[in-house]
Amino acid sequence: MLKRIxxxxxxxxxxxxxxxxxxxxxxxxxxxxxxxDPKDLERIRSTAIQECWIDTSKGLDVAEGTASVxxxxxxxxxxxxxxxxxxxxxxxxxxxxxxxxxxxxxxxxDMQSELKMAAAVCVRSRQAVVxxxxxxxxxxxxxSAGAQSLVEEISDSVTRNPGALISLARLKTADDYTxxxxxxxxxxxxxxxxxxxxxxxxxRLAGMAGLLHDxxxxxxPLSVLNKPGKLxxxxxxxxxxxxxxxxxxxxxxxxxxxxxxDACLHHHEKIDGxxxxxxxxxxxxxVIARMTAICDVYDAVTSDRPYKRGWDPSESLRRMAEWTNDxxxxxxxxxxxxxxxxxPVGSLVRLTSGRIGVVTEQAPTAxxxxxxxVFFSTKSDLRIPPEVVDLAAPGCHExxxxxxxPDKWRFPDLNELWSGFSExxx
Numbered sequence: 454m455l456k457r458i459x460x461x462x463x464x465x466x467x468x469x470x471x472x473x474x475x476x477x478x479x480x481x482x483x484x485x486x487x488x489x490d491p492k493d494l495e496r497i498r499s500t501a502i503q504e505c506w507i508d509t510s511k512g513l514d515v516a517e518g519t520a521s522v523x524x525x526x527x528x529x530x531x532x533x534x535x536x537x538x539x540x541x542x543x544x545x546x547x548x549x550x551x552x553x554x555x556x557x558x559x560x561x562x563d564m565q566s567e568l569k570m571a572a573a574v575c576v577r578s579r580q581a582v583v584x585x586x587x588x589x590x591x592x593x594x595x596x597s598a599g600a601q602s603l604v605e606e607i608s609d610s611v612t613r614n615p616g617a618l619i620s621l622a623r624l625k626t627a628d629d630y631t632x633x634x635x636x637x638x639x640x641x642x643x644x645x646x647x648x649x650x651x652x653x654x655x656x657r658l659a660g661m662a663g664l665l666h667d668x669x670x671x672x673x674p675l676s677v678l679n680k681p682g683k684l685x686x687x688x689x690x691x692x693x694x695x696x697x698x699x700x701x702x703x704x705x706x707x708x709x710x711x712x713x714x715d716a717c718l719h720h721h722e723k724i725d726g727x728x729x730x731x732x733x734x735x736x737x738x739x740v741i742a743r744m745t746a747i748c749d750v751y752d753a754v755t756s757d758r759p760y761k762r763g764w765d766p767s768e769s770l771r772r773m774a775e776w777t778n779d780x781x782x783x784x785x786x787x788x789x790x791x792x793x794x795x796x797p798v799g800s801l802v803r804l805t806s807g808r809i810g811v812v813t814e815q816a817p818t819a820x821x822x823x824x825x826x827v828f829f830s831t832k833s834d835l836r837i838p839p840e841v842v843d844l845a846a847p848g849c850h851e852x853x854x855x856x857x858x859p860d861k862w863r864f865p866d867l868n869e870l871w872s873g874f875s876e877x878x879x
Contacts, residue, residue, distance in 0.1 A: 669699025
């Protein structure tokens with residue numbers, strides 16, 4: 454049985470199933486083990502992680518009377534919270550404006566058309582970000598004009614059809630992660646800014662913050678950044694230095710706004726004050742840093758890394774919802790879920806008919822009725838001809854009844870089914 458407990462109640466002999474937090478918050482890339490080493494317990498308690506899941510069928514249980522939450526209770530609460538999202542009023546926030554851009558083509562496009570254009574944007578964006586990181590490694594200032602142009606191109610794609618570029622950027626390889634993560638967070642920031650009804654100037658500012666938030670990773674050796682095993686305390690400290698390193702790089706360059714520098718410095722702060730580097734708490738964290746924190750974690754946990762397979766998009770949102778009281782601004786996180794959907798593009802789901810499919814596009818008016826391409830029958834345990842089911846269509850009686858774990862099914866063509874590309878498009 455899975456139980457969620459406070460870290461303070463974790464003891465030797467318990468089976469650690471999962472930390473309640475991003476794997477960026479601790480040096481233990483490998484979860485799911487019996488806790489035997491007192492040094493490991495000490496290291497866990499020294500991190501910012503507040504809670505974890507234990508499996509009482511594989512290790513010791515908590516003492517009688519100790520507060521805990523079952524998997525069923527946690528899931529029920531999250532489903533209740535998600536079901537109320539559509540009824541929440543918009544969250545009102547403001548950001549300082551950047552310079553105005555040139556007029557660009559932002560007319561809406563269908564998903565398949567935008568996927569093709571977004572693939573080309575990903576190619577150009579990766580090249581531009583690689584060049585930007587290389588320039589910074591050589592001690593040169595960020596080309597703010599070039600960065601702004603890149604933000605505009607990414608923003609245009611998100612405006613035309615938000616699901617395309619956000620979803621494609623998630624398919625980055627481990628080697629591409631540092632660069633395409635910047636592109637993905639930029640796109641997520643633009644989508645969140647639009648959900649928050651920020652004006653065009655503020656949306657561009659949010660996009661720039663997303664693009665440059667991890668610039669400090671240019672100062673971290675790749676051997677540490679892409680290490681497949683457990684980090685040493687010294688290596689973990691080096692990784693955690695990247696917000697400060699990035700802030701100094703941007704400040705010395707002198708070509709970006711204070712808001713963007715703040716997002717770079719404080720995107721790992723947490724609402725409960727347990728983040729870094731300054732342990733800011735609540736509203737002491739700027740709006741743009743609170744936005745960046747959410748977008749950064751979502752892309753990180755949905756992406757494959759050398760030490761960890763990415764989580765399914767909808768499963769990632771469910772897990773992030775469990776951390777909200779400690780990690781994120783709750784209303785900001787609710788707006789983020791609205792911006793990409795409860796079941797983001799690429800999510801594996803099961804319908805009432807027993808068919809399994811992958812989400813291909815969001816519905817314009819409801820969070821729970823996306824388009825789903827079904828391709829497998831659980832009743833016959835066989836693949837079936839792919840068919841797109843529009844859950845929002847009049848007369849459609851199908852509904853999503855469960856999220857499915859891609860690791861359980863291991864469909865080799867899952868990404869191809871929703872993207873239409875037989876391999877990475879960029």
